[in-house]
Amino acid sequence: MSVMTSTTSFAPELRQRRRPSGFAYIAPALLLIALFFIVPIASLLLRSVLEPTPGLSNYAELFGSWTYVRIFANTFLVSALVTLLSVIIGFPVAWLLAIIPNRWGSVLFAIILLSMWTNLLARTYAWMVLLQRTGVINKTLINLGLIDQPLVMVNNLTGVTIGMTYIMLPFIILPLRGVIKDIEPGILQAAALCGATKWQCLWGVLIPLALPGIASGALMVFVMSLGYFVTPALLGGTANMMVAEMIAQFVQSLVNWGMGGAAALVLLVVTLLLYAIQLRLFGVGRIGQEGQ
Amino acid sequence: MTVPFLQIRGIRKEYGAVTAVDDVTLNVEKGEFLTFLGPSGSGKSTTLYILAGFENPTSGDILLEGKTLLQTPSHKRNIGMVFQRYTLFPHLSVGENIAFPLRVRRLPKAEIDEKVRRMLKLVRLEGYEDRMPAKMSGGQQQRVALARALAYDPPVLLMDEPLSALDKKLREEIQYEIRRIHQETSVTILYVTHDQEEALRLSDRIAVFSRGVIDQTGTGPELYANPATRFVAQFIGDSDFLKGVVAATSGGLADIHLGDETVVTGVPVHGKATAGGNAAVMLRPERINLSRTAGTDRAGIAATVNDITFLGNNTHVATVTSANEALSVRLPFGDTAINGLTTGEKVWITWDPATTHAFCD
Ligand SMILES: Nc1ncnc2c1ncn2[C@@H]1O[C@H](COP(=O)(O)OP(=O)(O)OP(=O)(O)O)[C@@H](O)[C@H]1O
């Protein structure tokens, strides 16, 4: 016991003494990261205010045109829906992963990982096949007599939302699983003995305790969705574009780096804003705060 | 005859090949403070968890006031529990934690506030209502947990080693708090610990657990004076055992040979005692006499002093018998036998046979 205390009291000194040399080691890496991240962003920012003429004309056009505003609105709508659906579907799955016995847990875990590792295009095309007019889903629904006409689920935002929710699910399940696993099981047992029903345990204890995890997972999904390209490009229609597709068009078809940069920066600013709100509400590293 | 308040009837719990609780039967009276005492893995927590409804027994039944509890889910059992680990809701303040069981019962707000106030007073944490659990010490957290568990007036309060994470001084302080709260509320308490001192200090009765069964149930003095098994004798109080052979038995008493020289007569004997069979004779260090001149009778045993430790109000003398068995003697301060005693010295040890016990396998 006394040995323990003495090592912990020495630890801060050791760490402080080591810091300079540690920093020297990672400095080149930091520099490289800075180059890789800051240079492209800075160049985008510059192009958005310099091309074709210096000024804010690109931004004025972006916010002044109904077409562009609608693309942004679509993007936010789809991202919000995808985030909501991912949380609603992901939470029970994460909870299941956290509580079921190891053997079954790892099977489920493997399925999720496997789907993550499968080629993105392949997965998206698979959804295309499932969702199309003559796809399995429509056929089943018609055979069951639930619908007369096939539902239109590709080349529109429905398809994009479904496809993206599927892609994003692991990004919310995996961190949430960790947060839920860290919750002391005794806390839920105590809640039950206090008289809380399953439902009251869920809303009064489990969800509040998992909230930091839900929030960080949701933020990640939302931000990734804002700039997602592949799924909207394949499952979406030309009438309902999303921002990433728009940027691609600006840059590839129209060779308009100014407009592309401006759109990208709007997304970046929104992302940073959301991140700031998240920090405000939950702080850094307070995820899974515990009793002691 | 009235039905016992809480009946545990032949509870058995198996986890695959492991039998955690073998056959536990126990009646608890209303208002009683009963402690499950036993070593790690003896099935104390499992029994408590079955009472709480977190586990279902493989067989057996639990009755509260004559009615079985097994079909009632945890949240409807109305039982209170304080856990070994801290289980306050970290996102709720102290007041909200205590109010939680009342809120889920949808009591009116005024009533909840009044009850929270009374509970905080009971555990002496007035003024801590708005504190978050993370900002409190372990002892304070367990007191809040106690307040939360008592807030809904449960008929039974379960406590699973609630103090094991605290240091010794704090532990003793809270032990007295628990005793006081038990007296003030007269709630029936089932308490789990593996610390005999804690069990003796708190309990009306103690059930000694050993490998999934209760070896003996009784008050502290009963268990100390009349242990039913060698295990209980070892667990309650200090004891040494000397190997012997039964010479004769009659009416629960036996004459026992210890080595060639010593014969003790009229020792209470437990287990299957047959003449010629082996027996272990239990000696309590504080109930034996040490003298420096060999006696003439055969009711004593010769030993050599190995170590002498002064412990304030008593002195501990470690000796070893001629059969090479360790035998501790504890002499009160001022005992003249100590004066000038040195290690390596031969001493003569005697005792009153009626105060010892012999255990046969
Ligand atoms: N969920 C479980 N699965 C398998 N075995 C278990 C389980 N829970 C308990 N056991 C086993 O049952 C036995 C009794 O466990 P229990 O927790 O009741 O002991 P205990 O007396 O409370 O011990 P401790 O003082 O260490 O808390 C142990 O051998 C334990 O390994």
Ligand SMILES: [Mg+2]
């Ligand atoms: Mg235990």
